[in-house]
Amino acid sequence: MLANKTLLLVDDNAMLRGIFSHTLQSVGIEVVQAESALHALEMLASGLCIDAVITDNIMPGMYGLQLAERLGGKYPLLLISGDDLSDTVRQKAEVTHFQRKPLTPPELLDCVKRLFKSSQS
Numbered sequence: 001m002l003a004n005k006t007l008l009l010v011d012d013n014a015m016l017r018g019i020f021s022h023t024l025q026s027v028g029i030e031v032v033q034a035e036s037a038l039h040a041l042e043m044l045a046s047g048l049c050i051d052a053v054i055t056d057n058i059m060p061g062m063y064g065l066q067l068a069e070r071l072g073g074k075y076p077l078l079l080i081s082g083d084d085l086s087d088t089v090r091q092k093a094e095v096t097h098f099q100r101k102p103l104t105p106p107e108l109l110d111c112v113k114r115l116f117k118s119s120q121s
Contacts, residue, residue: 002109003028005116008048008075010040010055010067020054023105024112037062041070050075052115057081068095076119078111 007024009031011017021031032048034040038061040053053075055064064079071077082101096118099111 002112002116004030005051006030006032006049007112008032008034008040008043008050008053010034010037010053010059010064011080012036012056012059016056019105020108023108027109029112036060037064037067037070040067044071052076052078052112052119054078054080054112054115057083065095076115078115 007029009017009020009024011020012035014035017033017035021033024031032043032050034043036059037055040055044050053067053071055067055077057064057079058081064081068077068079076096078097078099079095080099080101080103084100097111097115099107103111
């Protein structure tokens with residue numbers, strides 16, 4: 001189910017990107033990393049083909065919620081944040097799934113499984 005999927009991982013924390021990438025790659029997911037929402041948008045504009053997005057919320061320049069709004073529901077999107085965000089805010093931004101930080105590698109994989117499952121529905 002997860003193998004052969006390409007996921008865009010957006011987080012300004014390089015250490016977390018590395019941990020998350022390693023976890024996701026261990027189950028066959030190809031991970032493309034972006035250190036900011038603006039970088040992610042540039043990558044997508046240049047023709048990057050992906051199946052889903054995972055983004056942190058609080059980042060310099062543009063928040064993950066703003067990225068979600070810009071993507072307009074085009075991709076299944078998992079928003080990760082230390083802040084609790086209302087359902088209304090998440091629905092407005094077309095966030096497919098939300099997970100509070102911190103999360104363990106097994107929790108991340110569970111979230112990603114649900115993310116891809118919901119995109120098939």
